Amino acid sequence: FSDMVDALQKRHDFFHENGCRLSDHGIEEFYDEPYTDSQIETIFEKAMRKQQLSAQEIRQFKHCILHVFAEQDYASDWTQQYHYGAIRDNNSLMYDKLGADTGFDSIGEFTTATAMSHFLNELNKEGKLTRTILYCLNPCANEVIATMLGNFQDGSCPGKIQFGSGWWFNDQLDGMTRQMNALSVLGLLSRFVGMLTDSRSFLSYPRHEYFRRLLCNLLGNDVEKGLLPNDMESLSRMVEDISYNNARNYFKFY
Structure with missing residues (x-):
């Protein structure tokens, strides 16, 4: 071993020497x-x-x-990402015909909050908890992650522990909006590193434009309801940070 x-x-x-700065599990x-x-x-x-x-x-x-x-x-000094909550290859007949990861996956249901806490705490006690992004596939865990973040922020960088944007089955209007609302209510939306693209398909990149429109719509609706001040300079700066600056600084892409 x-x-x-x-x-x-x-x-x-090898990957580090060739420019890689993130891992994804x-x-x-x-x-x-x-x-x-x-x-x-x-x-x-x-x-x-x-x-x-x-x-x-x-x-x-x-x-x-x-x-x-x-x-x-x-x-x-990498950022580690964890995408959790999928159960794969549910249809064994189609698995035998087509192989793994051919479209027969779904949202899983796991009781993982305690184990997540223990895992992060173990690294934190050892002084080895790097920047971390947590993505849940089951939206019922949104609030779990949104509250888990605050347990391990240490001031070493803004938003060291992040709640990752809606992914896979949540990569749509309702899923993205629910993720941002949970983060806004229980965390700090202004430190959010925003949307990511981990696909090899160029057709996946428009999701960033989709994300930005949803973000602006969410903030605009809150302004209309009187939940946020109608301060275009402040709001524009937040949108710009979430869409670009936060990720650039967080991942040290400079």
């Missing part, structure tokens, strides 16, 4: 099962021998791997 960790570190260093949920180095070595050896692993052993190993990645991200 130690050889695998060394290989992961070399791979990480797609996980079903967060993991906080305690483990020891000897347990992980045993689990790894069992897996290499194709022996059956228990559910507990699988969760221990996933926890360990995420922790290793998080330590590497911190050491390289």
